[in-house]
Amino acid sequence: MNLKFLALRFAIIFLTTAFSVSAVRADGEYTGQFDTKLVAFTEDTERVIFKPASRDSLRGSKVPDEAVHLTSNRLINPVGASLVAVLVEEQDAKPLIFVDLNADNSFGDDEKFALRREVSDNPYLWITTVNVPMKDGFFTHCPIYIRYFRDYQTDKMTVGDRLLEQSTGVLARGTVDVKGKKVAVQYAYGLEDKKITPNIGWLGIDADDDGEIDMNKLSPEAARAADETIVFRIGQTYLSTKKADVGRNQIVLREHQAKDYKRKELAVGRELPDFSFVDxxxxxxxxxxxxxxxxxxxxxGFWCPPCLKELPYLREAYKRFQSRNFEIVGMNTDKYTPESIKKNLEQNGMTWTQARHDSFINLKDYEFRIESFPTTLLIAPDGKILSLSRQEKGEPDLRGKDLLETLDEILPKK
Incomplete structure (x- = not known):
């Protein structure tokens, strides 16, 4: 009798333990669903130069005669043929853009989009979003983000031209319940195959619970997966995406241990994590x-044209400010031999410290996740980050002639 009782008790304990382990595993996964609205991916854009146009280009529109300047070009349409667009500027009024969404060679009221200031106190940057209808599938519209640079000229522009840029990619956004908390996530969405591949392309998560996902390329809320599993941090919870299936409207996040989180987060005011390299x-x-x-x-790197444009300003900064407690550390990404790189450095008058690419690949690709070049950070004497050169966030500019002005303002006077 006692043996039967002990056997039964053992069986109950075994089943309870097995159930508990299963429950723990289940608790390590969190599910959610997608929103029906796609989000424009604003970090990768294409520039478009609008050329002067006549009033005939605004057939069917209700534009007042006071319109002082009209320019036109075609926008890239991620879901179809390119779209005719006309930028309308009136004196003392907000700019408008008309987009021929239905390709009928005229503009209706639903094809008129008002631009607004990107930053309230900046009169030179104007933005809007154009939603292009999608006929089939889970999502109803494809958004195109548009930014207009007022009073800006490039070498390729002539008098009367206007510079705009537009997004070409989109993100599918959704919400996942993580331990009773709604967490926003988003993924690069393939408009042709109508699929999401979480281990390839851009994805993001609202890690700071501010209702937005910062897709800036240095933000810890965003990453570009290169055939890898991306782990994000929300407080002390570490999450990756197990599944993102638009067809089934299902998102599944998986919890990880802290050791799986490889990223070294970069933020203004935070100390830059120390790292090693070989010069x-x-x-x-x-x-x-x-x-x-x-x-x-x-x-x-020497391979990078925008980097080469910065060299005169870097040389001048080193010459002008080294005596004011200033140094440059170059993280050179060229894959040539150290001898050939040193020869190029000497020819270009670059005498500051340079790191060999093969000594910081892991730092660049997986810890700092550097995605664009040049990427420049300014570090204070106490090791804290002063700027990541993100002007849209109000950080000091570290590019071109603005670098010299920033350093002159920040560095201690002699």
Whole structure:
């Protein structure tokens, strides 16, 4: 009798334990659903130069005679043929853009879009979103984000031209219940195959619970997956995407241990995580060696045309401000031999410290997740980040002639 009782008790304990383990595994996954509205991916854009146009280009529209300037071009349509668009500027009025969504060579009231200031106190940047109807599928519209640079000229522009840029990609956004809390997520969405592949392309998560997902390329809320599982951090919870199935309207997040989170988060006011590298002379170095100085940390390469445009300003900055406790550390991404790189550096008058690419690949690709070049950070003597050069966030500009003005303002006077 006692043996039967013990056997029964053992069986109950075994089943209870097995059920508990199963429950723990289930608790490690969180499910959610997609919104029906796609989101424009504003970090990757194409520039479009609008050319002067006549009033005939605004057939069917109700534009007052006071319109002082009209320009026109075609916008890239991610879901079909390109779209004729006309930018309308009136004196003392907000600019408008008309987009021929139904390709009938005229503009109705539903094809008129008012632009608004991107930043309230900046009269030179204007934005809007144009929603292009989609006929089939889960999503109803494809958004195109448009930014207009008022009073801006490039070398390729002539008098009367206007510069705009537009988004070409979209993100599918949804919400997942994580431990009783609604968490927003979003993924690059393929408009042709109508699928999401979480381990390839851009994805993001609202890590700070502000209702927005910061898709800036240095934001810890965003990452571009290169055939890999991306783990995000929300407080002390670490999550990746197990499934993002639009057809079934299902999102599944999986919880991870802290050790699976490889990213070193970068933010203004936060201390830059220390790291090691090897310089072009083969010497092992650490970034902390430069503590006590203002340091411009520059991820760049000779292969990169925008990087080459910055070289005159970097040389001038080093020459002008080195005596004011300023240093540059170059993170060179060229894959040539150290000898050939050193020769190019000498020819270009670049005498500051440079790191070998093969000594910081993991830092660049997986810890800092550097996606564009040049990427430049300004670090204070106490090791804290002063700027990531994100002007849209009000951070000091570290590019071109603005770099010289920023350093002159920040660095201590002699």
């Amino acid at each position: 072009l002379d083969g010497k092992k170095r650490r970034f902390s060696e430069f503590r006590g100085k203002y340091v411009l940390l520059d991820f760049w």
